[in-house]
Amino acid sequence: MHVPDGFFDAPTSVATGVVAAAVIGVSLRKARGELDDRTAPLVGLVAAFVFAAQMLNFPVVSGTSGHLMGGAIAAVLVGPWTGVLCVGTVLLVQALLFADGGITALGTNVVLVALATAVVGWGVFRALQMVLPKKTAMVPICAAAGAFLSVPVASMVFVGLYAVGGTADISIAALATAMLGVHVLIGIGEAAITFLAVGSILAVRPDLVYGARRVLEKRELVIRSTPTSSTEVPA
Structure with a gap:
């Protein structure tokens, strides 16, 4: 969902740019509480993974294609x-x-691809964690559900922005139907990848997964004693 230059008028592009700048500024401060010396190196790996995954497109319908958005994961x-x-x-x-996404549309893309998907994906993830069993096996399932829903919601945010400041005179209802239909399918791919x-990662290093911290904190430490074998020494 990379928006190119010219899709939105100047006021809408400026407004989303201001929102994006504010969100990035807040994120820079809040991120300090999410990272430590052990998990900080993972940030670069996650960014590299999202970058590489977004370069790979998979076919959807009618000649359209989709790629990972990455906010939820x-x-x-x-x-x-x-x-x-x-x-x-x-x-x-x-x-x-x-040149993937426009310079003047960078704020719009940050709002749609980074902010909307992260907020929705994390919100759904945490909501499911609160009602489902507190097991590490549920973490990927909750993450996949959040990833799936984040994509069509982001597409509807795009439709809302287009209704306010779109530069082409097209039917908003038709746009919403097309965007939702395609992005539900893209959401399935997003969920599978997530x-x-x-x-x-959870199978190898569960301590590095931020979303698994609350689950790991509730684990009880069980120490199993190993019976010692005794041997008799003949007199």
């Missing part, structure tokens, strides 16, 4: 505020070096 792995920074950095690099990635 980043939020689960390194925290919602840090996740926004990861995806925001990826969008900046893509816009400046690869489930596999989070599950893989």
Whole structure:
């Protein structure tokens, strides 16, 4: 969902730019509470993974294609505020070096791809964690559900912005139907990638997954004593 230059009028682009700048500023401060010396190196890896995954497109319908948005998976792995920074950095690099998304639309893309997906993905993830069993096996499932819902919600945010400041005279109802239909399918791919990635990291290093911290804190330490074998020494 990389928005190119010219899709929105100047006031809308400026407004989303201001929102994006404010969110990035807050995220820079809040991210300090999400990271420590052990998890900080994971931020670069997550950003690199999102960048690489966004370069890979998979076919959807009628000649359209989709790619990972990444806000939900980043939020689960390194925290919602840090996740926004990861995806925001990826969008900046893509816009400046690869012409993927417009320069004037950078604020819009940050709002849609980084902010909306991270907020929705993390919100759904935490809501499910509160009602489902507190087990590490549920973390990838909750993350996948958040990732799935984050994509169509972000597409509806795009439709809302277009209704306010779109530059072409098209039917908003038709736009909403097309965007929702395509992005529900993209959401399925997003959910599958998120489930596999989070599950893989969780299997190896669960302590590095930010979204698993509350689950790990509730684990009880069980120490099993191993019976010692006694041998008789003949007299």
